Amino acid sequence: MDAGLLEQMLLGALLGLSVYLPLRCGQLSLATPGFFAIGGTVAALLSTRVPALAGSGSTYPITSVLLEMALAALLTGVLALGLGRVVLRLRGIYLAIATIALVEILRVVTLNLEFTGGALGIFGIPQPFNSAAGYAAFTLALLALICWLCDRLEKTRPGRAMAAIRDDELAAASQGINTADTKLLAFVLSALVAGITGVVAAHFLNSWNAKLGNFDASITTLAFVVFGGSRTWLGPVFGGLLLTALPELLRPVGDLRLIVFGAVILVGPLFFPQGVITPELFKWFKPRIGGITTAAAQGVKQ
């Protein structure tokens, strides 16, 4: 497979995880492309305007990329902390639309400011890797790390609190869960993932402009999660990988490819209302060792 496509798929999976984190907490936030755009802009500005980061070698040093990621994470994290307090008072579709409004405001401001390059954006972002394969390896490592963190999160107290809020916010609050702080945590983590992904994407794409964080991106990333499933971190990763690759894989059908893409998004939720990847799927695949105890446990549950 083409390494460039693989890299795009991996970036799609990371963005899927960013939308997934608040959704796992029951919060439909579509702010991901906004924070993604901030991360990308930070990387584009730092790497093209700060000579000290460029190093002496022929390629751009990876340590500088890591530094950009840290700064992007800091910026998006602080911003999400401030904004999250305010927007998370909204619920359901209202939250979704408020976050779409945020993304649009950010896009318009980036489009009009001088130092972000206006409509054309910033060009000639230096390359830390000589090939798309290098990017893919780096992003794969990043994705693995974030997946591992998500997996840990789901098995610890804050992660379980998020699931509880998703199922019933009032019941969770009555059990002593600080719902406001837990939701804020999910929102900030989502922003961090999106910001860091933006840094990688900016270097990979070589140029950055305001179009990369728009309403379309909000909806496409949401489709990753709804299609893949929002109950375990594997869902958005699967959805992000598959739906990013799909328009490319459909190249043989030519002009029809985006129509087929639309049809897949349309039909997917009908057959997989919980998303393709659900926790039940794992149970089905688990080797049936100690079948009696499992059966007994299931009997108790029923």
Next chain:
Amino acid sequence: MEGLLQLLFNGLSVGAVYALFALGYTLVFSVLGVINFAHGAIFTMGAYFTYLLIGGAVGANGLLAGLQFPFALPFWLALPLAGIAAAAVALVVERIAFRPLRDRGSDPLLALITSLGAGVILVNLIQLLVGAESYSIPVGTLGSLPAALSIAGAKVRTVQVMLLAISGLLLAALSIWINGSRSGKALQAVSEDPVTAQLLGINSARVIQIAFGISGFLAGMAGGLVGLSISIAGPYFGIGYGLKGLGVLVLGGLGSVPGAVLGGLIIGLAEACVPADLSGYKDAVSFGFLFLVLLVRPQGLLGRPQANKV
């Protein structure tokens, strides 16, 4: 004074289109509780239907290159017919993207994605059939009407006056229908509680279809009017309006018909007030406004607050 009047007219005519757009969203939202993301594509469809019906020819890039209807209808006839065609498209969208989910009792949130899929299909179908170029509806289709009128010293384009008049007429007809007719009252009952409405003998499925049909009709008319007053900028041009309509919808209050009108006019006026040298920030102004209103009044200007249910 003339300047102020001009500003008012510019703002109101844009706002009227936003209001028509948001009303389509609101009708579907009030019966189903979800947003139809294919609405922008249906609006685009309406614009292309209008263009074809007035006798416009398809450019050289699509599958239908060179297609031209053997007749050329006047604009006043083409516009409602395009609205009806758009309503038919909306009914198809309901059938393929919304009804299967309802039949299976799925999470309503999924309709956001299925309707998005329907929108992607529609937009790309347009691109495939008629190409990506922009089309414009010649002002000559208005017949002997002058291009601009002079009202109290302000020069106003005839198209803007028409936009305002037609939108006003549609809004009035809609509110009379909702409050005065049997089917309009059935719509209100379904939006209050679909299950109870069904128990009382209202055919909820039929009411939902009516809501989609009217929503598509309004979107199609709005598309034709915008096509006439600005131009049809390509298959994707409905998306920007779709987004703005969403803002208008929430500003006025989800599910509130007067709210959608008020929200549209406010955003239209707010945009018209942005000075020309800052026009790049126009969209940020309306969304910033929306954001602030949401924080102070989460239910929107005329919406009902959400109750905390146990």
